Amino acid sequence: MNSVQAELLVAGSCTHPEHIVHGNWRLSSMQFPATFALIRHPDKGLMLYDTGYSTQFLKATEKLPERLYRWITPVTIPEDQTAAAQLRARGIDPEDVKFVILSHFHADHVGGLVDFPRAQFLFLEDAWKAVKDLSGLSALRRAFLPALLPTDFRKRGQAIETGRPMALPSELDPFTHGHDIFGDGSMYAVELDGHAIGQMGLVLRLQTGAFWFLVADACWTSRCYRERISPHVVTRLLFNNTREYRRTLARIGDLSERSPEVQIIPSHCTETLRSLSGAARS
Numbered sequence: 001m002n003s004v005q006a007e008l009l010v011a012g013s014c015t016h017p018e019h020i021v022h023g024n025w026r027l028s029s030m031q032f033p034a035t036f037a038l039i040r041h042p043d044k045g046l047m048l049y050d051t052g053y054s055t056q057f058l059k060a061t062e063k064l065p066e067r068l069y070r071w072i073t074p075v076t077i078p079e080d081q082t083a084a085a086q087l088r089a090r091g092i093d094p095e096d097v098k099f100v101i102l103s104h105f106h107a108d109h110v111g112g113l114v115d116f117p118r119a120q121f122l123f124l125e126d127a128w129k130a131v132k133d134l135s136g137l138s139a140l141r142r143a144f145l146p147a148l149l150p151t152d153f154r155k156r157g158q159a160i161e162t163g164r165p166m167a168l169p170s171e172l173d174p175f176t177h178g179h180d181i182f183g184d185g186s187m188y189a190v191e192l193d194g195h196a197i198g199q200m201g202l203v204l205r206l207q208t209g210a211f212w213f214l215v216a217d218a219c220w221t222s223r224c225y226r227e228r229i230s231p232h233v234v235t236r237l238l239f240n241n242t243r244e245y246r247r248t249l250a251r252i253g254d255l256s257e258r259s260p261e262v263q264i265i266p267s268h269c270t271e272t273l274r275s276l277s278g279a280a281r282s
């Protein structure tokens with residue numbers, strides 16, 4: 001059984017009115033950090049889970065119709081805050097990143113892929129199938145910007161083997177099955193239905209013995225799963241399946257009550273980031 005080290009970092013952020021996320025009537029703006037994880041695997045080397053935004057996002061949304069994305073979702077991404085820049089600041093060459101594991105293909109998760117020229121990209125096949133032939137407005141409607149993918153994406157992309165789901169560690173109950181990515185018990189891909197087709201959560205077995213469960217956009221904040229907050233009608237239009245979204249959200253809420261020691265990490269939750277700061281490398 002292997003284990004990994006992991007660290008949470010943020011590459012850019014966007015703003016939305018709070019009522020869209022928490023279903024209340026607060027019109028005040030909330031900032032949503034775009035989190036990614038830097039993972040050190042003892043045999044497979046360095047890898048990332050998602051990338052957050054990068055300056056490539058600004059290039060990809062310069063013209064219409066893609067410009068609409070920036071109008072609807074104002075994005076901040078300073079050049080020194082991209083995933084690649086932050087890795088360099090830590091003495092890591094982005095060329096040394098071996099894998100980028102993609103939760104799904106929304107722009108705030110794949111925004112920095114072009115900065116990792118040697119990485120292999122791992123994802124669930126359904127997620128790729130849902131977007132691979134989209135362009136222009138039909139891509140935009142799925143929050144997918146094809147210009148964010150490196151030109152050799154198809155060559156370096158690989159679907160995770162899902163033929164034989166295996167039992168997850170009992171601590172993850174009610175999530176019972178997942179896919180052991182490297183066959184060594186260190187990292188499991190878990191399907192999280194509802195937000196986007198083929199969205200993948202990632203369970204990390206840390207060297208401390210604890211588990212991290214990165215749940216991407218299965219919920220936007222920890223408050224959403226604690227209080228089982230259904231999303232605003234506007235965001236429901238973007239979701240692949242609202243019923244499945246609610247089911248997944250309820251399971252995450254159940255997990256947090258049954259196993260409070262499992263750290264649940266939504267991609268855009270400031271509160272979770274704060275609670276992990278300082279202890280970010282585990």
Ligand SMILES: [Zn+2]
Pocket residue numbers: 104106195196217
């Ligand atoms: Zn998303």
